[in-house]
Amino acid sequence: MFRQITLMLFITLYAGASATVQAQVTAGITPCEARIQALEEEVATLRQATPASMTSATPTDLPSRHASLWTSDYDSSTLDNPIVDASKYPAVKMTGFFQADAGWIHQNAANRIAVGDIQDGADFRRARLAATGDVAENVGYMVEFDFGFPGRPSFMDVWLEVRDTRLGDVKVGQFRHPIGLGGLTSVKELTFIERGLPFAFLPFRQIGAMTSGADEDAGRTWALSGFRFPTDVFGGQIGDDGGYGLATRLTQVVFEDANGRVVHIGGAYSLIDPANDAVRYRSQPEFFIAETGGAAFVPAGVPSAVPPFVDTGVIATKKSHLFGAELATTSGSFHAQSEFIHAIVNRNAGPTVSFSGVSVQAGYILTGEHRPYNRKAGVLGRVVPTNDFGECGCGAWEIAARWSMLDLNNADIRGGRLNTSTLGLNWYLNKFTKFQFNYIHAFLDNPVNGDSDADIFAMRAQVDF
Structure with missing residues (x-):
């Protein structure tokens, strides 16, 4: 369902962008400049349409949300339940x-x-x-x-x-x-x-x-x-x-x-x-x-x-x-x-x-x-x-x-x-x-x-x- 929605959104945006480019060319803007402006508008539209839950993660959150990238203590059966609280024991320090x-x-x-x-x-x-x-x-x-x-x-x-x-x-x-x-x-x-x-x-x-x-x-x-x-x-x-x-x-x-x-x-x-x-x-x-x-x-x-x-x-x-x-x-x-x-x-x-x-x-x-x-x-x-x-x-x-x-x-x-x-x-x-x-x-x-x-x-x- 998510893929279908994304595809329809992209087609709509592309069609809109094409129409915008044609209008800008008619107004005297070069095709290259028109394409750049259209892409900027497209990115802004995608950001507004993306769910907040997909953008809230910061780089510092990633190890705890995707533990398999940083630690072997990971439950591979599901991405929703990684083992993130790995025990710090036993701890060892070499000295001499x-x-x-x-x-x-x-x-x-x-x-x-x-x-x-x-x-x-x-x-x-x-x-x-x-x-x-x-x-x-x-x-x-x-x-x-x-x-x-x-x-x-x-x-x-x-x-x-x-x-x-x-x-x-x-x-x-x-x-x-x-x-x-x-x-x-x-x-x-x-x-x-x-x-x-x-x-x-x-x-x-x-x-x-x-x-x-x-x-x-x-x-x-x-x-x-x-x-x-x-x-x-x-x-x-x-x-x-x-x-x-x-x-x-x-x-x-x-x-x-x-x-x-x-x-x-x-x-x-x-x-x-x-x-x-x-x-x-x-x-x-x-x-x-x-x-x-x-x-x-x-x-x-x-x-x-x-x-x-x-x-x-x-x-x-x-x-x-x-x-x-x-x-x-x-x-x-x-x-x-x-x-x-x-x-x-x-x-x-x-x-x-x-x-x-x-x-x-x-x-x-x-x-x-x-x-x-x-x-x-x-x-x-x-x-x-x-x-x-x-x-x-x-x-x-x-x-x-x-x-x-x-x-x-x-x-x-x-x-x-x-x-x-x-x-x-x-x-x-x-x-x-x-x-x-x-x-x-x-x-x-x-x-x-x-x-x-x-x-x-x-x-x-x-x-x-």
Whole structure:
């Protein structure tokens, strides 16, 4: 019917146009000019005759009216019922980063006797790829692997999270458990190349479940987790049917003002019943090169990696307790933080022993930027340059200093005492790229070999995306 009406309309218009042309030629207008005027009149007439519903669509309306042109989510059975509200889930984003490190080590004779002749070296400290996103409005996930960590590749953060439940945000999988200010600060946002010495006590990433929440207006965070302990680099259980732990952390902003000054305090506790009834604490002097497959080519007696300077050895243990306290502040271009971790180990045989670690650090951003406070995580956040490195800027420059101590001597356990003093210089080219330079002086008190010193100059190149 529509075609018949259109055809009749066209014939009528054509006849009218022909008559108009003949009249215009008689009036002295050329045939070409007469034909153009007739066509203009014809177009105007067609516009008036066309139904409004056929002209109301704008170019921006077309994808929703004819979805098959822009999306595969289309019901081809009818043009009147396209599937236009395609789900945005699951959503996925690829992310990752790498940290390339190099270190030069100088030891005095006593230190070489105590820990071995450490070689200069370079390594990828971390090289990670991850997929993260949401599968529903309140369910997120992350799957992250590290190709630089021993295990190559190793599981890092592999979890799902259900948000905004009556129990807070509930996370299940492998993740960092809630104890330690340094441990919960992202490795991409560390002021120094490595975390402070108290990090040696932390259970860190284990497979388990956690509930957590943050009242950002009140400046408060809380978290409680349970986990298997220990787990390997692939998230698998190590040992017998035992091996459980819990960790909890509470933080509070106790002072802030309109100028961005913030003072943060926090406390944490962890109880661990380890598999195989054994624990071990040890640490390098805040610089790490992992042992690789090339270790077979290293001469006998020469360390193929930076070895632990202090080490309790394996301790037969019923349970261990960790107590943590932390303090942090950021004000203008200045920021500082400190933490204390105390470990109590209930042994299977012999008296209870205790060990401790402390770290104090401060930084100042020479180019005037401010290090923000992350209210959701209860840690200091990322330095972002005001002017990126390039034709119009030099990025952000920061100087920093830290002192750390780890004491693993108690009763008959003589793991040694390590003090480190570190000076740092950081160059933030942009939000996602930085270079770090650290000078580390390590003072080792070894129960067998006495006092010794080592100097380490280390540097790192980092980019994340």
